[in-house]
Amino acid sequence: MYHELTVWSRGIIMDKEARDVSSCVAATARSLGYHAENVSDYVDDPDRTNCLVRRYARLADQPIEDRFVYENPHPDWVVLIEETIVKAVNFFRGTRPGEGVLVVNSAREPEYLLKFLPEHMLDKLAKLVVVDAVGLAEQRGSSPWMFVRDLSELAFDRMSTEGAVERLAIGMGVAAPVLGALVAETGVLPIEAVADVVADREALLRGADQYRVLSRSAV
DSSP: OEEEEEEEEETTTSHHHHHHHHHHHHHHHHHTTOEEEEEEOTTSOTTSTTOEEEEEEEEESSOOTTTTOOSOSSOSEEEESSGGGGGTSOTTTTOOTTOEEEEEEOSSOHHHHHTTSOHHHHTTEEEEEEEOHHHHSOOSTTOSSGGGSOHHHHHHHTGGGGTOOOSSOSSOTTHHHHHHHHHHHHOSSOHHHHHTTOSOHHHHHHHHHSOEEEEGGGO
16 A cells, blocks of 8 residues: 655645645554655745645555655645646646546536646546535634634744744644545545544544545546
8 A cells, every 4th residue: 555645735825734634644644553754845935925835645554665755756646725726737747647536625516627637637537526625614703714814813823834833733724624535535544543633523524524526437
């Protein structure tokens, strides 16, 4: 068993959500006795607002030989924290044909998002998983999304972009439902084991129960 997870997000305003997804996957894998890595991409610039950034996790039942390679060479699990990234970059670069599981945080239908994938990326796709993580996360005011928060609270939440201490626990907000959908559809990590490491267990379970999936074979 070997899987590479790449999480795409946007610098500062969404970096924590991406880190939470990769961190929880790696932490769960380790708790189950698997080998796991969880790293940033030093090619990206997470301290620039809205700049595309990545987080990586790898898990395996054997020692990971390329543990010091920061960029995933062959990601088979790809998560997009924000839906417009679906048309922004080739996130399947290095993915082997027919092996890519793509999870997108969106309220849109999978068929609509699929239109933005060119043929060379469609060839890499196995499943498109869409979860409305904003709607399924615990509501804070009118929305769990970071844009509506008080600026002073946002400053605390995002401090760890530069390595400082951060106030919020791991696996809150949109990260929890995204994790739920990823774990439920891939079926490699038990959902209960992931629930033990996230801060918002109920949002995780909502994500695991309320997502839409489109298989490439059905297109």
